[in-house]
Amino acid sequence: MSRSILMVLLATLLSPALAHAAEPRPIPKLAPEEAAAAEADYQRYCALCHGPDRAGHANDHAPSLKSDSLLRTAFPWLLRESIAYGRPGTPMGGYLDEIGGPMSLDEVRRMVLWLHEQGGSPEPIRVGSDRVAGNAEAGAGVYAQHCASCHGDEGEGVTATALGNPAMLATTPDNFLRYAIEHGRDGTPMESFAGTLSPTQMDDVTAFLRSRATGWNSDPRPLVPPPALADAVLNPEAAAPEFEFKNGHYITAADLDRILKEKRRLVLLDTRVASMWQIAHIEGAVPIPYYSNPGEVISALPRDGTWIISYCECPRAAADSVNKFLREEGFTNTAVLWEGIGGWVALGYPTAVGRADK
Ligand code: HEC
Ligand code: HEC
Incomplete structure (x- = not known):
């Protein structure tokens, strides 16, 4: 692994906030053979749940990987992080070889670029790492009324993403969540709440989600060779x-x-x-x-x-x-x-x- 990749990875691991603050760099374009290789990886590793067309919800309520809303706010860091390390506690496992998965870091990066290109290369929005100042207590009420039916009383995810998942909360800035709430995820059951909730209510429910981001400790373990x-x-x-x-x-x-x-x-x-x-x-x-x-x-x-x-x-x-x-x-x-x-x-x-x- 080259030193620069290592540094980038370390920065991502140690501080998502730092990673988000990095200067935007021009987005590399995949050569046709790289795109073909990424597509083959996708069909092999991801289509089972996210669907052959990336629309999501083929199995396990896996989210869409083509919504403009996700691609704009998750590219590249959050996509990379989700694919590399997964969301422990959900069916989304990590694919990076370092944690026992089948993909190298370069293959994960190639996948991230490919998903973005397939989605029409939307201009990334840098959501930043500022806190959303809302009232978590008030947000709990908004959550129970407007969100729990799909995301579960405890954020465990019923037909939708597990919003209470500590791995998700530990890697997503407040404004990533806030953006999803305000804009929804186009092409999925996650509708925009811009017309239903006031900006304050959206801040409150974001603060409520954030208030639950406790209890996750990464527990690095040496990998064991699996039995033959x-x-x-x-x-x-x-x-x-x-x-x-x-x-x-x-x-x-x-x-x-x-x-x-x-x-x-x-x-x-x-x-x-x-x-x-x-x-x-x-x-x-x-x-x-x-x-x-x-x-x-x-x-x-x-x-x-x-x-x-x-x-x-x-x-x-x-x-x-x-x-x-x-x-x-x-x-x-x-x-x-x-x-x-x-x-x-x-x-x-x-x-x-x-x-x-x-
Ligand atoms: C066994 C089913 C399954 C497979 C296979 C799978 N995923 Fe997932 N994926 C999920 C689920 C379920 C979630 C949502 C987890 C949660 O509730 O937080 C998810 C979440 C994600 C997210 C976060 C999206 C968001 O809306 O925040 C990304 C990115 C992702 N997966 C990419 C991939 C890629 C790329 C592959 C193949 C390398 C893959 N997944 C393979 C089930 C799967
Ligand atoms: C009708 C069901 C439904 C309701 C109600 C709903 N959601 Fe969702 N939500 C979803 C689905 C399904 C997804 C995954 C969309 C996809 O495929 O990308 C999602 C995704 C999200 C995401 C993105 C998570 C990620 O990892 O990318 C956030 C944040 C979110 N919802 C917050 C909320 C909040 C807060 C409320 C209440 C104000 C709410 N949702 C209400 C179905 C719902």
């Missing part, structure tokens, strides 16, 4: 698990917990972006992200009827796509965790962390 696919079979000597399918080809969290405790012979695949496996996974799972090389996967998995169970966060989109592919390739005993790892955790079942000190 060749060692994917758990309890190779044991008998096959027994369980009933739910809704076609799903296994419930209760059944998965039971067959893991019974130490049955099976393969457990974590199909999320690989950085998520590093953060937490179900014990025994091997990371086979939904964007894996299909040839490598099928040549490494056992063809002897061993059960192959996939899961993701979504709760099912990424795992379903891997499962469908396995079925098409002739693997017969395959299932997907119905609740996803989010449901698994919420139900109180255990996870393991990819820690080097374990």
